[in-house]
Amino acid sequence: EVQLVESGGGLVQPGGSLRLSCAASGFTFSSYWMHWVRQAPGKGLVWVSRINSDGSSTSYADSVKGRFTISRDNAKNTLYLQMNSLRAEDTAVYYCARFNLILGELVQGWFDPWGQGTLVTVSS
Amino acid sequence: NFMLTQPHSVSESPGKTVTISCTRSSGSIASNYVQWYQQRPGSSPTTVIYEDNQRPSGVPDRFSGSIDSSSNSASLTISGLKTEDEADYYCQSYDSSNHVFGTGTKVTVL
Numbered sequence: 132e133v134q135l136v137e138s139g140g141g142l143v144q145p146g147g148s149l150r151l152s153c154a155a156s157g158f159t160f161s162s163y164w165m166h167w168v169r170q171a172p173g174k175g176l177v178w179v180s181r182i183n184s185d186g187s188s189t190s191y192a193d194s195v196k197g198r199f200t201i202s203r204d205n206a207k208n209t210l211y212l213q214m215n216s217l218r219a220e221d222t223a224v225y226y227c228a229r230f231n232l233i234l235g236e237l238v239q240g241w242f243d244p245w246g247q248g249t250l251v252t253v254s255s
Numbered sequence: 256n257f258m259l260t261q262p263h264s265v266s267e268s269p270g271k272t273v274t275i276s277c278t279r280s281s282g283s284i285a286s287n288y289v290q291w292y293q294q295r296p297g298s299s300p301t302t303v304i305y306e307d308n309q310r311p312s313g314v315p316d317r318f319s320g321s322i323d324s325s326s327n328s329a330s331l332t333i334s335g336l337k338t339e340d341e342a343d344y345y346c347q348s349y350d351s352s353n354h355v356f357g358t359g360t361k362v363t364v365l
Contacts, residue, residue, distance in 0.1 A: 166354070168356075175345060175356060175358055175359040176292070176300065176345050176356040176359070177356065178353065178355065181354070190352045192353070231305075233288060233305070233306050236288075238349065238352075241290040241302050241305035241306075241347075242290070242300070242302070242347070243301065243302040243305075243311065244299075245299040245300050245301070246299065248299055
């Protein structure tokens with residue numbers, strides 16, 4: 132069974148740091164690009180970051196650029212999101228998602244599956 | 256960056272058909288593929304449509320997707336509504352290294 136399990140969320144003060152993990156199983160992790168998507172309480176989905184299959188290329192939403200770092204360990208089948216200088220507006224459920232490339236495309240595809248999410252709350 | 260705008264909510268009775276629109280603010284809707292995700296209360300999103308109109312295995316053919324260049328929008332149509340279809344639905348597309356999600360539509364089955 133293809134599965135993604137996030138961990139590492141919690142309560143952190145503004146300006147603090149947190150590292151999220153996403154453990155993958157049931158598929159060849161090293162063959163897939165991976166993404167992080169977040170959802171503030173009662174709000175919609177917002178793309179955060181992506182990493183290519185070997186970790187050599189990353190991309191970020193403007194709102195987190197310079198503060199968040201995505202990485203992966205293919206030997207451990209694990210995706211990470213290092214979050215620094217956290218702000219109240221970063222409060223959200225963070226989902227990791229596998230990216231399935233559309234046949235013939237280099238960067239377009241769809242997110243599936245998604246993990247169950249991990250809640251990050253930034254508050255004093 | 257562009258935005259994808261959806262109606263806030265739609266409601267219909269079981270057995271009926273609903274259509275959710277997703278309008279792109281700038282750039283052509285046809286220039287990048289559109290995906291649709293279903294998020295039931297308390298659950299993670301799942302894919303119902305990818306590549307504009309393709310259904311993943313396991314998604315019933317009651318779900319269909321389309322693109323309309325004249326209105327610069329994509330649409331998700333759910334026919335034969337069931338109570339289990341009650342959920343939030345999000346469109347999603349891509350441009351210039353950014354993956355953009357729509358504002359989301361709450362579907363209520365009366």
